[in-house]
Amino acid sequence: MGDIDTEAHALALDEADPLREFRNEFHIPRHGDAEQAYFCGNSLGLQPKAVRGALIDELDDWANLGVEGHFLGKHPWMPYHEFVRESLAACVGAMPSEVVAMNSLSVNLHLMMVSFYRPTPQRHAILIEAGAFPSDRYAVESQVRFHGFDPATSLIELEADEPGGTISMQAIERVLAERGSEIALVLWPGVQYRSGQAFDLKEIARLAQVQGCVAGFDLAHGAGNRVLDLHDSGADFAAWCSYKYLNSGPGAVAGCFVHERHARSDRPRFAGWWGHDQATRFRMGPEFIPTPGADGWQLSNPPILALAPLRVSLEIFQRAGMAALREKSIRLTGYLESLIQQRLADVLDIATPSDATRRGCQLSLRVIGGRERGRALFEHLSSAGIIGDWREPDVIRISPTPLYNRHADVLRFVRAVEAWRGS
Numbered sequence: 417m418g419d420i421d422t423e424a425h426a427l428a429l430d431e432a433d434p435l436r437e438f439r440n441e442f443h444i445p446r447h448g449d450a451e452q453a454y455f456c457g458n459s460l461g462l463q464p465k466a467v468r469g470a471l472i473d474e475l476d477d478w479a480n481l482g483v484e485g486h487f488l489g490k491h492p493w494m495p496y497h498e499f500v501r502e503s504l505a506a507c508v509g510a511m512p513s514e515v516v517a518m519n520s521l522s523v524n525l526h527l528m529m530v531s532f533y534r535p536t537p538q539r540h541a542i543l544i545e546a547g548a549f550p551s552d553r554y555a556v557e558s559q560v561r562f563h564g565f566d567p568a569t570s571l572i573e574l575e576a577d578e579p580g581g582t583i584s585m586q587a588i589e590r591v592l593a594e595r596g597s598e599i600a601l602v603l604w605p606g607v608q609y610r611s612g613q614a615f616d617l618k619e620i621a622r623l624a625q626v627q628g629c630v631a632g633f634d635l636a637h638g639a640g641n642r643v644l645d646l647h648d649s650g651a652d653f654a655a656w657c658s659y660k661y662l663n664s665g666p667g668a669v670a671g672c673f674v675h676e677r678h679a680r681s682d683r684p685r686f687a688g689w690w691g692h693d694q695a696t697r698f699r700m701g702p703e704f705i706p707t708p709g710a711d712g713w714q715l716s717n718p719p720i721l722a723l724a725p726l727r728v729s730l731e732i733f734q735r736a737g738m739a740a741l742r743e744k745s746i747r748l749t750g751y752l753e754s755l756i757q758q759r760l761a762d763v764l765d766i767a768t769p770s771d772a773t774r775r776g777c778q779l780s781l782r783v784i785g786g787r788e789r790g791r792a793l794f795e796h797l798s799s800a801g802i803i804g805d806w807r808e809p810d811v812i813r814i815s816p817t818p819l820y821n822r823h824a825d826v827l828r829f830v831r832a833v834e835a836w837r838g839s
């Protein structure tokens with residue numbers, strides 16, 4: 417263990433990495449003559465090289481075929497979302513009929529809440545974590561108000577009860593035992609965006625449902641990061657974006673999961689023609705008959721140019737396999753953690769849990785000495801081509817991702833922090 421901070425050690429680990437070739441499938445942004453050490457897959461994943469060709473194919477089909485591209489294109493547009501179904505399902509541990517690629521994350525959360533947040537005077541509250549991602553908070557608060565309830569009494573925000581700002585399962589169990597009869601919906605993150613804490617979704621779904629609550633998950637930071645088992649977890653619904661770990665480009669088409677037990681046509685929803693029974697959609701009748709499964713929540717015909725990168729990216733995940741990716745991810749983030757503990761304990765506090773089952777690839781790092789010092793370190797890293805991100809008031813998020821990060825990148829980060837400390 418003594419020599420883990422040498423270049424030779426990092427290079428040997430990279431050499432032994434069975435997934436090392438996948439890095440070549442991505443454009444790594446440049447920093448002068450070198451490549452960046454890019455640790456920002458938690459915000460925007462890097463571009464797979466094959467995306468450009470996939471987009472050109474669609475532009476060519478549009479140019480050459482016009483409307484006939486719907487049926488005659490290389491990847492016909494009419495069933496285009498089908499091309500991502502299997503790989504999307506594999507990525508989140510769902511049955512193919514339980515997932516659909518559509519819209520964006522916040523839109524899908526609203527669509528899911530239209531169907532699954534059905535408050536009554538007795539059971540009207542939504543439970544989220546305190547410090548939830550602002551869009552999620554805005555979404556749940558607006559849903560509460562939309563139904564005529566008051567967020568002061570109908571929005572429950574569970575405070576962190578662990579030292580680093582994380583939340584124990586006991587705290588979740590406690591609030592559900594105490595207030596479960598008021599709670600209509602538990603909307604919980606798969607991985608919390610600020611702390612990097614991962615949660616046991618199956619257990620949360622169980623605890624929620626025992627109390628008669630619906631369990632929905634925001635997997636913005638979970639999809640493509642952790643091994644997910646949505647079907648078996650018993651989640652009622654889930655939604656995620658695809659521009660982070662799923663590497664599908666800025667504003668990419670998001671994903672949505674509806675458990676098969678809810679794939680009934682009498683489930684209330686906001687409807688659009690693309691959710692209509694496919695067999696009769698083009699009869700253009702006035703009555704909405706939902707197509708079975710998650711597809712029945714689609715509103716519009718899908719944006720092909722935005723789906724093409726998702727198709728390419730999910731194909732990479734299929735080849736790599738989520739289990740193998742996660743194995744590497746645990747090693748890579750563990751390497752970062754060990755180096756910080758050994759070399760940088762006087763500079764950085766790790767806020768993310770140390771137990772690999774309670775985190776994904778991200779480590780949230782608090783800079784000892786406060787916000788100004790933290791900002792200075794963050795600027796130093798950025799100017800050295802080491803790309804993480806900053807979350808107010810004091811967190812640098814560093815997310816080594818198994819598809820394109822190396823142990824050598826991690827060591828570069830550590831060396832840069834050491835150089836800054838010594839400067």
Ligand SMILES: Cc1ncc(COP(=O)(O)O)c(C=O)c1O
Pocket residue numbers: 520521522523549551552605609634636637657
């Ligand atoms: C946890 C979480 N929820 C919601 C969102 C909002 O996503 P979108 O802008 O795709 O709706 C994000 C974006 O980063 C997020 O991290």
